Amino acid sequence: MKKRLAGMEEKCLWQDYRAGNILALSNIMQSSYKDLFHWGMRLYGEKEFVKDCIQEVFLNLWKQHGTIGEVENVKGYLLMVLKSHMLRELSNKHQMLQASIDDDYTFAVEFSADLRMIEEENEIYQFRTLEKVLNTLPQRQKELIYLRFYQNLSFEEIAAVMNLGRQSAYNLFQKSLNSLRKNWPVLALMSLLFGV
Structure with missing residues (x-):
């Protein structure tokens, strides 16, 4: 698995892909696969389904490279x-309308394994408590928090996603954030999310 690409490198690869370079698309896929897989598993927790969807997305991208x-x-x-x-595949799979499924998926927050390996018990406790508090939020709010802090997306990008x-x-x-403040001391939350 390749490391994540920097923004400018990603843009250059995107341009190459649009020009018909399949290796550029392959590099984009390899560098983004981990993030896409984590995202897909948050939306629907069936590994094979998520993997298939990622492959189909990249196949469709290749078919559309010229346009x-x-x-x-x-x-x-x-x-x-x-x-x-x-969501489209789930709609087809369950023969439901897209509109009825958009806000009906489950989204769970779970920190990656490297965070779970923190040795100090106090930090482990804080991360688990934060995970529990985040999972009390409604689905859309959890999704937004995940995109903002785990994927580091801007508000414009979050709005599009x-x-x-x-x-x-x-x-x-x-x-x-207001909901989190009710369930978690503000200073502890700020120090965990923003490293303050």
């Missing part, structure tokens, strides 16, 4: 495309 436009943030775009594809306006994304973020 697809430029994107500002490749990772944000891929997260949005994967979510749309998964979640199909919201920028102001709506910001308002939902503020609502999420």
Whole structure:
């Protein structure tokens, strides 16, 4: 698995992919696969389904390489495309309308294994407590927190992935933080999320 690409390197590879370079698309896939897989598992916890959807997304991207436009943030775009594809597949799989499934998926927050290997018990306790508090939030708020802090997306990118306006994304973020403040001391939350 390749390391994550820097923004400019991603954009250059995207341009090469659009020009018909399949190796560029392969590099994008290899560098973004881990993030896409984590994202997909948060949306729907069936590994094989998520893996299949990621492959289908990249196959479709290759088919569209001559007609697809430029994107500002490749990772944000891929997260949005994967979510749309998964929801469409789930809709087909369960013969439901897309509108009835958009806000009906489950989204769980779970920190990666490297965070679980923290040796100090106090830090482990704080991360587990934060995980529990985050999982008390409504689905859309958990999704937004995940995109903002785990995927480091801007509010514009989050709005695109979640199909919201920028102001709506910001308002939902503020609502999420207010909910967290009720369940967690503000200073502890700020130190964990922002490293203050």
